[in-house]
Amino acid sequence: MINTLFLPELRELLDSGDAHALREVCTALHPARTAEFVEGLSPGEAWSVLKHADMPLRVEIFSYFDHDHQVAIFESQDRHEVAELIAEMSPDDRVDLLQEVSPEVVQQLLELVPASERQNIERLQAFEEGTAGAVMTTDIARLSESLKVRDALAELGRQAEQLETIYYIYVVDGSGRLKGVVSARQLVSAMGRPQVTLGDLMDTDILMANVHEDQESVADKVARYDLLAIPVVDDDGRLVGIVTHDDVIDVVREEATEDAHRIAAVDPLEDSYMRTSLFTLSWKRGIWLSILFVAALLTAFALRHYEKNLASWEWLVWFIPLVISSGGNSGSQTATLIITAMATGDVELRNWLQVVLRELAMGLLLGGFLGLIGFLAAAVLRWPNISEALVVPFTLLLVVICGTLCGSVLPLLFKRLGWDPALMSNPFVAGIIDILGIVIYMNVAMALLDITSPRGP
């Protein structure tokens, strides 16, 4: 979000070098709003404004800039000044950002960052995209269990500015293993009892995530248990970081978008739509389109197989698209409902029979209703041969039932096989219905009309 309202005034202040006023600009508003006003400037100008803010505030305003603006500043501004900012940024944000900066600039910048921060960056960069390790941050309050409440609060006060969150305090043993968690709420409640130690207060039944755990499963835990943050441990149980509530919202959004893309037969994009290159985009779409295309090719062979039937009853051709699209639409409705219900935990594998029966009933209801409209339309188009028109409603009823059944069985089957139900369910359903629809249509027609049977294989 960019607000261009005060750009002329900001440029004037920069030209006149009014340091006092520029400091005012940085401090008067919420950092997120300051960012909106400053972001419309060129990277160089925006950076000049930011330099009037103290480091913690500078980092915060910068963190609200758009990703592209952040990258532009990293690549164009004084390397030493940028490196100072990097040293103060939150560990997870800077790793995300550095991924997009050109490698030679990253190398130059990392040389100027203090060694401890550089190691931290390199360690986080090593985690695979989509794991807890890749989204976690490493700025956490690690305290010893013998610490008294009052001292713990004082220690927190000293560290508060550097920490991503002070809402949980993690108690670790000598080798860094996580032993317990004390919430800031517990600490504040215990202020009246100064002799109490963290060891007395801490919860030892800790909800935690493994560094290699999938980010979706981490987000589920945080959402289910209403946590502000979840500790992340390595395979030896040593505390290595935390995933915080704001990262979880991003993960939830990201996963929902990925599911939506998979449902529409697009391989999920790693980057945003606007930043993905045409080449990547055409690959991620083309691969699924081609698979669907090959499936749809089968319909051409099927129709050629029924050539003679169609020649004797030409009007059957008119309803081919209607039959196919009705089956496809009802199938994609079902598949989407089941996929989203499984994603939110509302439908589980053990409900399979109930789901399939529900969808059978839906298919009867919806197919029956569409068949009725279809019969009226066919009767009008084939007037006065109304008995012929009966082919249409019977076909529609059967095709819609096929659609709802495929749409429910396939996602459940994929889940059972350990695949992502969103993956290919809708495309598969559409492909199956295309070909089944034609076979059903032709066989219903052969049964009801005086029609020659298709030529042999």
Add this chain to the structure above:
Amino acid sequence: MINTLFLPELRELLDSGDAHALREVCTALHPARTAEFVEGLSPGEAWSVLKHADMPLRVEIFSYFDHDHQVAIFESQDRHEVAELIAEMSPDDRVDLLQEVSPEVVQQLLELVPASERQNIERLQAFEEGTAGAVMTTDIARLSESLKVRDALAELGRQAEQLETIYYIYVVDGSGRLKGVVSARQLVSAMGRPQVTLGDLMDTDILMANVHEDQESVADKVARYDLLAIPVVDDDGRLVGIVTHDDVIDVVREEATEDAHRIAAVDPLEDSYMRTSLFTLSWKRGIWLSILFVAALLTAFALRHYEKNLASWEWLVWFIPLVISSGGNSGSQTATLIITAMATGDVELRNWLQVVLRELAMGLLLGGFLGLIGFLAAAVLRWPNISEALVVPFTLLLVVICGTLCGSVLPLLFKRLGWDPALMSNPFVAGIIDILGIVIYMNVAMALLDITSPRGP
């Protein structure tokens, strides 16, 4: 999530009335895990276990039960005991829950709840579903600006158990208007300076939401500014509640599911898939299926219009489903990409030209590629009349371009008109492509083949 592992042991403890052991069960684990173990019991048994936990813990374990189990307990257990629990529950959760309990039970329960809590429940119930007022909670720390840091901490310590979140302290004036916010982080950092008051510390540029604001817009603010909670004010600026990070995650999930349903032409369900009645479900699906069906009916009329052309070139019929489904698939890919990109703010209205040009390029690339495969298939099926087969690739190219253009223009247009882009975009795109696909196909065929023009209207 239900864990049935210890059900026999739990039942034994209940039979023997071992109060000490049951207390252990309630306190030893994280409340969420206790809930998993207890939830497999009958409502009466689960309630008997819960009664061994102190009230704050009892409320917390209960809050992790499945909605259906909570409702069953409310409806079957002792009204007085349930009312005690309700009085202690978080204001937003109990209002959500009471919506599902039968009205006569709700009335009996509310009569037993203290008057102040009852008024609170009735006030929250009055807000429209989907607004900030309906998701907010009202347990907040409201303090005066003259309070000193040390006193504020002590006051927080006293209130901590009752509050939904202690991570922001809201400073209000005499008439309840919101004047500023102090984060727990600021408070803890300032502990070394006991003379500082909340008025000195507070931020006065406050991000807030109006009670009537749409929950999606509230969630966007919290996500964008990485907040733990956002204050909610009424039209006079009086602080009435907060929306917390955990509610925001629920809202984000809910909205993503709604979008997915709309994309698949299902009117969003108010309840979960399994709890929605077949009647409601068939209505919410049938209405869109019928609209799509009527659109698809147009294809039948179009094909009748081209009856003579099809009679002279029968093989054209074979490729009708292929043409339509290729256009529909590429169109739904585009529409989904644009809709999700607009939902996350990645594409905005001002990017329209860029988006349309990208999709034009995508259409050329994808249509060209599919046309190539289509040509090979048509050449095989029509061997040796290869020149005839050229109708297929030219049609595919044009139809896929139509698909990507419709898929991008429609969601942008809907957004421009102030409608939800997810609403009907995909169904509309599919319907338009069905009919356009046939018109394009027939006209390409007429241009390339020696074919009679269609009979006049």
